[in-house]
Amino acid sequence: MSAHRPGLPAPTLSVLTDGYWKAAGEGRLALQRCGRCGAHRHPPTAACYRCQSLDWAWDDVVGTATVFTYTWVEHPVHPATVDYVPFNVAVVELDDTEGEPVRLATAILGVDRDALVVGLPVTVDFDPTGDGVALPVFRPSATGNR
């Protein structure tokens, strides 16, 4: 269970996805990377969208990103969120990946409502959910850190 979003469902691990979550548990942001053409991709898939290769491996990425879009959840659809709405959910576009832009759905922690804007530079952090797994989350990048 997330420390920052308690009560929400934990990710389900599968053969295809457990490397992502376990890397996050160790403090690394790892993406699938094609063994043939080198394109990164997310969420995990069996084949490369660019060259259709079935070969892939996990690859650590730098972990900085830019906010692509966001929402502030006001209506607590999930009962566990009643106590902490409004909270944000964002889609961020990762820096320094190979291939088409790679985006993650995530949370931006430590940001005021007025400060969360499209284009905000952010840096990955990790929110442990137990069993050696963590959710990649992001925080505003320190000024001059990029």
Next chain:
Amino acid sequence: MSGDWLAGKAAIVGIGHTAFGRRGEFAERGTFAMACEAVVTACADAGIDPSDVDGWSSYSDDAAAANQLAMTFGAKRFRYAAMAWGGGGSGICGAFLNAAMAVATGQADCVVVSRSICQGEGGRFGQALAGVGGGGLPAPFSFSSPYGLMSPAQMFALAARRHMHRFGTTVDHFGEIAVNTRRMASTNPAARFREPMTMADHHASRPIADPLRLFDCCMESDVAAACVLTSVDRAADLRRPPARVASATMGGPYRYGEGLLAGHQMADDDFASAGQRTVADDLWGKSGIRPGDVDAAMIYDHFTPMVLMGLEDFGFCAKGEGGAFVADGHIRLDGSLPLNTSGGNLSEVYSHGMTHVIEAVRQLRGDAVNQVPDAEVVLVGGGTGTSPTSALLLTR
């Protein structure tokens, strides 16, 4: 008028629906009984005995199964059954495409498209994944739900925000769609929400998922609806004027996948869209009909921003100009493109698009409550935000 091979071969000849209930209102009747009432009503409208229906088509994994419907009605022959992929209403026009293809190719003589929704029985679409428990999340949603991203309103808010950022779209533009749709519903005695709505009412409705407010979101309903399709030749002998299938398409943009529900890897222009660019391109390309030929449009309105972006996808205005298009009054009853003339998902009922098709048929028959004079070409857009989505062109 049309170059689609399918054009002029099949027609909708009967329409029917149950009463429009609030979510859970018809739970005791159940999904299947509701479907049967809709089928009987649509067949009566067509003047066709339900036992002569030999094909069944639906979408969104509808629970009223084709084999059970055929057995229930004592169908003399059971020749064809098809299910279109996609959740919610995304596959609806694909179900009509499957039905029309079956008729056009002789696989079946008479195909019913049906959809039955009892949300007390089948779970709530508006809550999407919020009810998923210890059994675990479906894999694609493991990358969204743990962050609290689990309802359609939240997911579509992400596309709305991106569109606002790129094109200067405002909440007033979303509000115009909600207010216009309510205005249409106000003269429809069957609509569930008929009381007047102003822009101020829209802005004062409670926030759901920024920038979406309650009045940007459709209702939840219990409802079943059905349409009967047969060949255009046979339609000439039936009691109702046919609504001819001119063209229909289903699909989605490159790398759209689960769309806004999970994934988010599509091109930026397709992210800030309803995901209907490709079904629209194929529809216009196959049919030879142009956006300017359309007399009225039934664009899927589960959330107001998706309507605005759908208008762009279908080429009624340029990309990024959906806000100005609605603000200029084009979607009003006296505008260039009367939209969702019975009140849509937002104000009439949420039937996963069936009542959009039914309203399109009424416009072509000339007996709609908000009739567009001499309507000859009507567009229906399927549900959006995931793929495959779908589209349907009907002509008089």
